[in-house]
Amino acid sequence: MTLKLGVPSKGRLMEKTFDWFAKHDIALSRTGSDREYAGKVEGIDDVSLVLLSAGEIPRELAAGRIHLGVTGTDLIHDKLPLWKDQVVSVAELGFGHADLIIAVPNAWVDVDTLDDLDATAAAFREIHGMRLRVATKYHRLVREFLRDAGVADYALVDSQGATEGTVANETAEAIADITSTGDTLRANHLKILSDGLVLASQATLWRSRTADLDTKERNALNALLGRIEA
Amino acid sequence: MTEARNRALALRANFEAAGAVVVEPPVLQPAETLLDLYGEDIRARAYITNDALRGEQMLRPDFTVPVVQMHMADGAEPARYTYAGEVFRRQDDDLDRANEFLQVGYEVFDRSNPAATDAEVFALVSDAVSHLDVRASTGDIGILMAAVRGLKTSERRKSALIRHVWRPRRFRALLDRFSGRSAVPESRIALLAGNDPFQNVGAVVGKRTRSEISARVAALHEDAKTDPISANEMDVIDALLNVRETIPFALEQLRDLAVDMPAISQAVEGLQARSEALNQRGVDVDALSFEASYGRTSMEYYDGFVFGFYVNGRADLPALASGGRYDALTRRLGNGVEIPAVGAVLRPGLIVELEGPL
Numbered sequence: 256m257t258l259k260l261g262v263p264s265k266g267r268l269m270e271k272t273f274d275w276f277a278k279h280d281i282a283l284s285r286t287g288s289d290r291e292y293a294g295k296v297e298g299i300d301d302v303s304l305v306l307l308s309a310g311e312i313p314r315e316l317a318a319g320r321i322h323l324g325v326t327g328t329d330l331i332h333d334k335l336p337l338w339k340d341q342v343v344s345v346a347e348l349g350f351g352h353a354d355l356i357i358a359v360p361n362a363w364v365d366v367d368t369l370d371d372l373d374a375t376a377a378a379f380r381e382i383h384g385m386r387l388r389v390a391t392k393y394h395r396l397v398r399e400f401l402r403d404a405g406v407a408d409y410a411l412v413d414s415q416g417a418t419e420g421t422v423a424n425e426t427a428e429a430i431a432d433i434t435s436t437g438d439t440l441r442a443n444h445l446k447i448l449s450d451g452l453v454l455a456s457q458a459t460l461w462r463s464r465t466a467d468l469d470t471k472e473r474n475a476l477n478a479l480l481g482r483i484e485a
Numbered sequence: 486m487t488e489a490r491n492r493a494l495a496l497r498a499n500f501e502a503a504g505a506v507v508v509e510p511p512v513l514q515p516a517e518t519l520l521d522l523y524g525e526d527i528r529a530r531a532y533i534t535n536d537a538l539r540g541e542q543m544l545r546p547d548f549t550v551p552v553v554q555m556h557m558a559d560g561a562e563p564a565r566y567t568y569a570g571e572v573f574r575r576q577d578d579d580l581d582r583a584n585e586f587l588q589v590g591y592e593v594f595d596r597s598n599p600a601a602t603d604a605e606v607f608a609l610v611s612d613a614v615s616h617l618d619v620r621a622s623t624g625d626i627g628i629l630m631a632a633v634r635g636l637k638t639s640e641r642r643k644s645a646l647i648r649h650v651w652r653p654r655r656f657r658a659l660l661d662r663f664s665g666r667s668a669v670p671e672s673r674i675a676l677l678a679g680n681d682p683f684q685n686v687g688a689v690v691g692k693r694t695r696s697e698i699s700a701r702v703a704a705l706h707e708d709a710k711t712d713p714i715s716a717n718e719m720d721v722i723d724a725l726l727n728v729r730e731t732i733p734f735a736l737e738q739l740r741d742l743a744v745d746m747p748a749i750s751q752a753v754e755g756l757q758a759r760s761e762a763l764n765q766r767g768v769d770v771d772a773l774s775f776e777a778s779y780g781r782t783s784m785e786y787y788d789g790f791v792f793g794f795y796v797n798g799r800a801d802l803p804a805l806a807s808g809g810r811y812d813a814l815t816r817r818l819g820n821g822v823e824i825p826a827v828g829a830v831l832r833p834g835l836i837v838e839l840e841g842p843l
Binding site: 336337360361362363364365367368370373374375377378379382383386394395398399401402404405407408409410411422423425427428443444449 | 520521524525526528529577578580645648649652654655656658662670672673676682683686687688689690691692693695697698700701702705
C-alpha cells in the first residue's frame, strides 16, 4: 500500500499546505474537476493524497486510516482527549495561526481576568437565575480550561458559527472562539480576557501513532520525513 | 458481574435490615438539574443523551440527587433509604477507569442527632468492608467553613470563599488576594483609579446590563477599602488545613486553634460528639485518621463529616466506599429548604474483586 497523507480539502488551508510541501519539492495537487476530491502526489514515491475536511483529520489519524495529516492544534486537542497517545507533531507549518480565546463584552469594564469572570458569573446567576453562558464549539478544551482556572456558575452553549454575534443576540454572555486578528471581536464590541488564552494553534503536520506501516509505507515515511527535515 | 450484583443485593438487604426503605431511581435523569447543581464540569463526568421531547438526559452518575429529590417530594422525616444499581461515568482521559459500575448506597435524612447519624452511616459501611485490608480517611469540611465564616472580613469575601471551598486552588487564590499575599491585577488598579469607567467602551451589548456592571464596580471600590485578612488569621487557616492526625490528636490541635479562632469551637465540639458516637458504635476512634482538608475536591458538596475507605497498597484503585454529610446539596436542590442528610456509597464490584475467587 501507499503512505496516506491527509490534507484539508479546500480553501486557504489546502493551498498553503500545497505551498508548504512544494517548498520541500513535493508537489501536491487536486485532480479532476473542482468538485471531485481526488488528488495526486509528485516528487516522492508511494505517497497518496487524501483530501478531507480539516475537522475529520484528527479522527482519521487516531483511527490509523491515514498515516500523516495536516490540521490545527486546536482540532487535535479538542477532538482527541488522548492525543498524546494517538498522534505526534512532525512539523508546525507556520500558517493557519489561530488562538482560542475567551472574550466578553467590551463594556464589561469590571472584567479583565478569569477571576473577574468567575465573580461575574456568580452575580449573574443570582440576578438572572441562570448560569452565565459561554458560546463555543470547542466544548472540551474550554471546559477543561475553565475548570482548571476554578471558574464556576457558567454554562457552555453550542455555537457552530457566527459565535461573536451570540452576545449581542443575547444567546450568550461570553464567547470562546478562534481569533486570528481580533477585528471581528472589535466589530462585535467584545474584548479578550487578559488571561483568557485557551490554546495557541497553527496548522501542523501530524503523524499517526496508531497506523500500521508495511515496508513500502515505512520507506515512504522515512523518505518524506527526511525531505521535510532537509 | 453476577457475583457483584449478588453482593450488591446482599449489601442492600443489610441496609434494609438497618431500617432503610429500598428505592429505585430511574437511570435517565434530567440533565438540567444536574447541570444546575454541579455546573458544566458534570459534562466531563456523565454521559449525556437526548430526545426531542425531554431534551438532554443524563445516565445517572450517582444516586444522591434522585434520592434527595424523591425524599423532598414526598418523604416523611426521619427517613432512611437504600439502593443498588449501575452508575455511569464518562471517562475521557483514562481507558482503565470503569465507565459503568455498581453502587450500593445508604442515605439518612434525620434532623435529630447529626453525630449519631454520622456514626451510624460510617459504622454500617465499615462493617461491610472491614474484612478487607482497608484504611479509612475522615475529615470535616464544616470546620473549614466555620473558620471562613468567622474571618474578620466582609460578608462578600466570606461568601466568595465559601463558594469555592470545594475548589481548593481557587479558594487559595482568593485567600491570597484577600490577605494581600498576591498583588492586585493592574487592570483592577486602573479601573479603580479612573473616574468614568465607561469612557470609550462603546455600546453595552448583551444581557448583563450597565447597572449590573456599575454595581460590581461599586463593590470593587468597597472591596479595595476592606482591610486585608490578618496574617494571624491566615496562619490559623493554614494550620487548620494542615491538621492530619488520628482523631484524638486532631481534636487536641483543633482545640488549640479554636483559642485563636473561637468561630470554629462549635464545629470542633461537633467532631468531639461524632467521635464519641463512633466510639459507641464500636469504631476504634484512637486509630482513625482525620485530615482537615479531606474531601474538598469531590463534586459532592459535602459540608460536614466526610470519609472514604481505601485499599492498602492499591493506590491505583478508587475508594471502596465513600460518604459524608451533604446538607448544602439539599439546600441547593430544595431552593433554600435544607434537610440534614448524610449518606455513603459502596462499590460491590471492587469488593468481590478484592475478595478474589472463593
